[in-house]
Amino acid sequence: MKDNYQRNIQLRCATCGGEDFSINENSSYLKCNLCNREYFGGYDELVKFNQENINESVDGIKNEVQDDLQKELSDMFKKAFKGNKNIKFK
Numbered sequence: 812m813k814d815n816y817q818r819n820i821q822l823r824c825a826t827c828g829g830e831d832f833s834i835n836e837n838s839s840y841l842k843c844n845l846c847n848r849e850y851f852g853g854y855d856e857l858v859k860f861n862q863e864n865i866n867e868s869v870d871g872i873k874n875e876v877q878d879d880l881q882k883e884l885s886d887m888f889k890k891a892f893k894g895n896k897n898i899k900f901k
Contacts, residue, residue, distance in 0.1 A: 824846060825857075825861075829844065829845035
């Protein structure tokens with residue numbers, strides 16, 4: 812099983828879909844460099860607007876972890892019972 816399922820999710824402007832932002836030092840204010848939309852709530856406001864994309868990515872990671880775990884468990888059982896005439900795996 813993989814050790815790292817980390818993903819980078821690019822946050823997008825809610826107005827134009829741009830990915831280029833001007834950010835102040837503490838991320839409490841953002842401004843889209845394409846359409847000049849200002850996010851006075853800062854990084855948290857932008858995350859809120861991108862929540863659907865974040866949730867899709869999390870669901871994808873969940874499915875990937877589930878598939879990897881299922882494959883690893885299957886391989887473990889096959890290896891553990893290898894040579895046993897009474898137990899067969901397909």
